[in-house]
Amino acid sequence: MAKPSKKAFALRLDSAVHSAVERLAAGELRSANAQIEMLLREALEARGISVQISPKPRRGRPPAKPKDA
Template sequence: MPAEKKAYPLRISPAVLEAMQRWADDDLRSVNAQIEYVLREALRKSGRLKPGQAAPVADDQDDST
């Protein structure tokens, strides 16, 4: 059973969104999955997210980008 996710509205500049879209396309992810991946990696690297605390993004339930 996939982990429950919370919806969160995000205001983002067009330039940042375009860059995230290009990066997501390169990594074969949706923009939503790419943003979650980047946030999770930043949290992990800063020591604010312990290993196993957040499962990797499952892109099969995309929120439409």
């Protein structure tokens, strides 16, 4: 199984900031985690730092093996 390209870490936020992120995320149909990542990417881009989006992992079943005839 492929290793995920996401890095997990604990993030401590002020409760008011977390509530604001949750409201913003709900309005944009994202999770709070995805919203924080989007906000970080926007902030980095505003400072002139470009971050490429990692390729998404393939989902679903692997291709079927051909039957020997």
